[in-house]
Amino acid sequence: MPHDTESGFGTSPSRLYEHFGAHLTISAGGIPGASFQVWAPNADAVSVIGDFNGWNHSSNPLSFDRQSGIWRGFIPGVNKGHLYKYRICRRDGDYIADKSDPFAFHTETPPGTASVVWDNRYRWHDRKWMAERGKKLATDAPVAIYEVHLGSWRRNSGRCLGYREIALQLADYVLNMGFTYVELMPVMEHPFYGSWGYQVTGFFAPTARYGTPQDFMYLVDYLHQRGIGVIMDWVPSHFPDDAHGLTFFDGTHLYEHRDPRQGIHPEWHSLLFNYGRKEVRDFLCASALFWLEKYHIDGLRVDGVASMLYLDYGRKPGEWLTNRLGGRENLEAVEFLRQMNTLISRDFEGVQTIAEESTSWPLVSHPVQRGGLGFGYKWDMGWMNDTLRYMAVDPLFRSFQHHQLTFRGMYSSSESFILPLSHDEVVHGKASLLSKMPGDDWQKYAGLRLMLGYQYSLNAKKLLFMGGEFGQRGEWNHDAELEWRLLDFAPHRGIQKWTADLNHLYRSEPSLHQRDCHEDGFEWINPDDSSNCVLAFIRKAPGCAPVVVVCNFTPAVHHHYRVGVPEAGSYLELLNSDAGIYGGSGQGNLGGVDSYSEPRHGRPYSLDLTLPPLAVVFLKRRS
Template sequence: MGDREVRIVDGEPTLLTEQDLWLFAEGTHTRLYEVLGAHPITVEGKAGTLFAVWAPDAEAVSVVGDFNRWDPERHRMRPHRQSGIWECFVPGVGPGALYKYHLTSRHGPRLLKADPFAFHSEVPPRSASVVWDLAYRWGDSAWLQVRGERNALGAPISIYELHLGSWQRTEDGRYLTYRELAPRLAAYLEELGFTHVEFLPVMEHPFYGSWGYQITGYFAPTSRYGTPQDFMYLVDYLHQKGIGVILDWVPSHFATDGHGLGQFDGSHLYEHADPRRGIHPDWGSFTFNYNRHEVRSFLLSSALFWLEQYHADGLRLDAVASMLYLDYSRATGEWIPNEQGGREDLAAIAFLRKLNEEVYRQFPDVQTIAEESTAWPMVSRPTSLGGLGFGLKWDMGWMHDTLHYMAKDPIHRKHHHDKLTFRMLYAAHENFVLPLSHDEVVHGKGSLLGKMPGDEWQKFANLRLLLGYMYASAGKKLLFMGGEIGSWREWDHERAVEWALLDHAPHRGVQRWVADLNRLYRTEPALHTRDCGDLGFQWVEANDASSSVVAFLRWGREGRDVVLVVGNFTPVVRSGYRVGVPYPGRWVELLNGDATSYGGSGQGNLGGLDAEPIPSHGFPHSLPLTLPPLATLFLKPGPAQSP
């Protein structure tokens, strides 16, 4: 891997240099996967594999596998000076060999552990690591040349969030492989117009029901769907179709399975020893010890690994809030204050800043995205200004407020109008993604369609209204699979999306609406170039709670580059509803969520109407609009009229 040279130190082969040991101990190494783990090499004409593992509290370490009948006496590892790293070269062992580490702890127990740096693993529930070579011939150079533009804050970023095991399945219920997914997924994303796909964690995880969030293999894509090269093929294929790939990455906690990182060498190596710090209160998993320099190097290397080796275009960090606060989900007495007496995890904060600095230094054309559910300041602001350094942050407040509002019967929405308008008080504080994610359609919460009030027609209209409002609002977009067709049931990781629903017109209408929203979002600069910041949004009508109507302008960077958005959140058709506009002349109706092609009632403005010289909402002209029921309208001014 890379240009690493095999050196002979004390008569034994090694990939480690003095600089590696220094950076590892300093907590700043970002390429540990090049020197630790299992690496097929040739030494003095003998092909084999060099194994290296960090286990400073071990008294003895052996590599065991199918090549030595899992016998810990056959291939004992030697300590690499005083580094805490153990090494061993085994001739004749190559890619495909199964292995683990047999560790004898100074505290007594003997342990059998998978390799923390393994590139490949057995298919769960088996848990052995697999020696692997990551060589692959990529074909995505054209994408890599332009992805800086495609990932920019001023670019249209519309993300389709997907769980690999339950998007589609075969007729007999089998998972699709990475290679089977590639053409199907790419064609679907192209058809619907999404710019990016975000995979729930692909890193190896023992428990399928964790959706990938309980990880044991931070350097291995799950073998459930194929080999590392198969996953590379999936990413490569999507890139060649112009689709970006974002990976969920979980540095907040890790699985407690016996073969994993927990108590790796008999000590609390990767996790905190004190359960008030070392056990995640929500999931019972282990939490990383960010105070430990070597652990920071491990995590930095994992993040950079997916960007380097798998060409990922972004990393979305899960549960960032649980990293930032020592008292996260903990009662009084269940947490330990920091050295200043506060509740902030200073080591985690320093790690996140370092992570983002390294990612953007080495890969300036990608994005890091934080799922951060509190009002922590400047999450998506540069570290040089005191921020955490993320590129984007999920707007959990928008999600909660909007879903709370949409779940109300329209007759009561006038009493909750602030749920629609409050967001604009803080929308420019961060670079936001508006997420309608998997978390909102599980654990009894119901599907997006199921959350909507009213009869069946109103449910579909409300869902189209919700989606239209998201695409109209400032911020990047994220929609979890199934939402785009109006799934009735909440997400079940054991079953595929309800694709048979597309035999029914209302579901096809929702899907067509999402495709048209994506097309409009991509083609109208006013809807994306100023997603981040306060110059791209202007209220026209924010206070009509009695009618449950909002109207606002989305501004681009050029003169008349503007889109008017009007949302009617009641089932009442409103004729002659006057909305002020900045320009005279014809205003063209770009999209109407009540169009019959989407399953609506067909109310609207016959494709457009002329502004009248009647002042309204502080503008010199206005439009007497027909507002269709439970629908979003998008309009833009036609060409400027000659004087």
């Protein structure tokens, strides 16, 4: 089992950022300035260049500790806000590059690439949230996540909003919509805006595009004060080959593998970390822990986990190397993930890590002590793919694809899942969620409401990318804000209200969330009615009234549709996606229906329902 021993740098990984990088300090002689420390074991000379010394490489050379491979030095007169880089020369005397600080806390605004001397002092006001957050992201809590790209959620006359500027608007909107968490697409510094933050060069610095580190702290702080959690996309799976970054850092392949069969990502044309090097693992662990400690982040969604786990990911035969056992598993990456998750669970109670893992790798969200990877949750990519494929089919032919809806029942309790409808599904020609729906406009609106209702009814946590909650028509464009103008039209306001009501129902009904990650939280009533394209099931939790869910995936109204239920009584129609307030046709059960003493589906009672077209209904027995 991984444990927190000294790292390859001679200190705990959880404290590396307290030693490396630039730190404002006062020398033993009482002179204010900054200390610098950087790992470059194969360099022949390292100096600090910056605006404080005219970018002169001979002014401030660093001294070398051969045993650790670390270069250190103190420079008097350096203040907060000064720009700097490391000038690195290799052992043959040739100049390599001017490198940004791998541990920089702040950076120039891109396209500038210099690091900025900074500190992380901030007065937090989220004590109440931090004291209670352990239960907020637990498997028995209602977790409804709103995924946001900060640069394109809203804009002001085409200009991106700053961290502080967006805080009030985002908090108000998320609260009104009923989401419990915001998931921020990567905010770690990245040179290419079009990478959406997934090509990281600043693993300890929030992007300067939207403000200072303290501005980002304010955003997190404000969301916490309003009762909203913050999950952050974190990218340890690869890094770009920009010359100022980690690539060929000291004249050798220090962070990445030397062999391109291990060191180059074939799909993203980026570089892969060498997880077999302890210093690299500890660097990444330090980055993860840094955001949790210094920025009070509540959860890390770890990007590209599948690409980390498999040595042959995206590669053809002959383009990859086996592990020491002759297999395709990246054993060093597995060790790193377990080390990271062990440190986080030990030091940050209540914080969860979330794996974007698209394969059937076992025990992703199981504890390390039991042979798992130690994540708190795993994205259910299989559900996402199956559901979107099914929903894209003309309803006339959906009966032949019924298995795409029911297959999830075979594995739904094998992991603690999140059902993602993320940014990846609305870009690169894939169309928006609304545009994926077949049929005329009415059917598209109804289909999207149905799909969202189906997502919220299932046993897992929920994630929805911005714009999906009101039926954005166009694909997501990172260079423009969302199509907020669509809310001038009733059908889009209807989808937005439907999403808000789903969130509020999900949060208020324990049967819809308490056993999200357990087998006993879901029970089929009838999974087999492929001819009518209908699913019926029960969501339940101990000591709580169960919720009956019936989905009709055809545009035909099903009158007198019988559904078996375990208890007699009057059943309230909690939500109906075909209600007029959502833009539907108004078909339904007039707010409720009484049970009959007529057995159906192996249960002693049944309901005689009207199933609206392309709709989902939620029902609960009146107490």
